Amino acid sequence: MQFQHPHPLQPCWDLALASVQADALATALNVGLFDVLTEQSGAPEIAARLGLDPDKLEHILELLWSMDLLELIQIHAGTASTPRYCASSGAKRYFAKHSPDYCGDAWAFRLRSLREFGAQLSDHLQLRANKEEPPPSVPTDQCWATLARTKIVQEQAAVTAGAALAIVDRLPELKRVRHFLDLGCGPGMVAIALAHALPESHGTVFDLPPTAAVARQNIEAAQLGARLSVLGGDLTRDDIGHGYDLIWCASVLHFVPDLAQTLRKIRAALAPGGLLISIHAEIPPLAPQAATVLAYYLPLLMRGHHVGRQGELAGALLAAGFDHVGTFESDLFPLAPVQVQVCR
Numbered sequence: 001m002q003f004q005h006p007h008p009l010q011p012c013w014d015l016a017l018a019s020v021q022a023d024a025l026a027t028a029l030n031v032g033l034f035d036v037l038t039e040q041s042g043a044p045e046i047a048a049r050l051g052l053d054p055d056k057l058e059h060i061l062e063l064l065w066s067m068d069l070l071e072l073i074q075i076h077a078g079t080a081s082t083p084r085y086c087a088s089s090g091a092k093r094y095f096a097k098h099s100p101d102y103c104g105d106a107w108a109f110r111l112r113s114l115r116e117f118g119a120q121l122s123d124h125l126q127l128r129a130n131k132e133e134p135p136p137s138v139p140t141d142q143c144w145a146t147l148a149r150t151k152i153v154q155e156q157a158a159v160t161a162g163a164a165l166a167i168v169d170r171l172p173e174l175k176r177v178r179h180f181l182d183l184g185c186g187p188g189m190v191a192i193a194l195a196h197a198l199p200e201s202h203g204t205v206f207d208l209p210p211t212a213a214v215a216r217q218n219i220e221a222a223q224l225g226a227r228l229s230v231l232g233g234d235l236t237r238d239d240i241g242h243g244y245d246l247i248w249c250a251s252v253l254h255f256v257p258d259l260a261q262t263l264r265k266i267r268a269a270l271a272p273g274g275l276l277i278s279i280h281a282e283i284p285p286l287a288p289q290a291a292t293v294l295a296y297y298l299p300l301l302m303r304g305h306h307v308g309r310q311g312e313l314a315g316a317l318l319a320a321g322f323d324h325v326g327t328f329e330s331d332l333f334p335l336a337p338v339q340v341q342v343c344r
């Protein structure tokens, strides 16, 4: 029997169930399940290897299979069948530690920080009796550097760098790019990918000084020190350089207090004919599309940062003096869709 109309509360029940699924994934990462399951194996062998309870492990394996993280292979012997499991291609790529695209720590960090934020949501909502009190924790320069070193580096290497290359690849001007800037570069893996994709170019990465130091380490490790310069500073106050053919700026403008002033500064840093690629989430007008963006950016909004309504940033870019702003949506970036603005 097929039910055509789920109960109106089903989406809310699904939310509660997603929490169990998230715990199962966190546990799998914690015990190194995907490292073992790069090869096909059964619960008793895995349990023996990892020192786990085989009967209970069987249930977790089945749940992870239902989440498309494991493949199930039934081995038949007579009338009996024994389930064996293997990590799905996505789980092998992103959640097995030896994979170059491993980002299990970044995922687990997201889960922890979203839950910590959620646990404090009622506190965030309270009116502050003393208006002089600082608002709830804004990431400090050191926080950004820690995030860059631990979480953002994995996401950039596994996800963002590929997304950036897919986007710049569409640009007719790409072959003419000689000098690019990654503004608010984080750990610098996107700039490293751009430098590899544009062998004739040299690049500059800019971020707050402690994060710029993290980017410098990664650039040196990639042996790109001669082609990528590192600038540490506050983009709202300090010189970001000039004469760039391409400026890449992703998930940074949410944090600037005066958007119009920052956009004018970015435009002034471009060489004639240069272009800005802005990658920022905006809040779509319809509920289904807005749901992910609002959930992801709630912590940021509650801390007083800015996430615009869809179309707002394009208006601000035109007001800052760009002649043409082309916008498209991309779901290639971590967690929530973003608006990609190509500004000429």
Ligand SMILES: C[S@@+](CC[C@H](N)C(=O)[O-])C[C@H]1O[C@@H](n2cnc3c(N)ncnc32)[C@H](O)[C@@H]1O
Binding pocket: 144, 145, 148, 152, 156, 160, 183, 184, 185, 186, 187, 206, 207, 208, 211, 233, 234, 235, 236, 249, 250, 251, 252, 255, 256
């Ligand atoms: C959400 S991260 C995005 C990092 C990177 N662009 C990416 O897409 O992975 C925001 C970055 O902006 C940087 N940032 C924030 N405010 C800044 C400021 N005033 N000056 C320079 N960098 C800033 C942070 O240090 C951090 O690296």
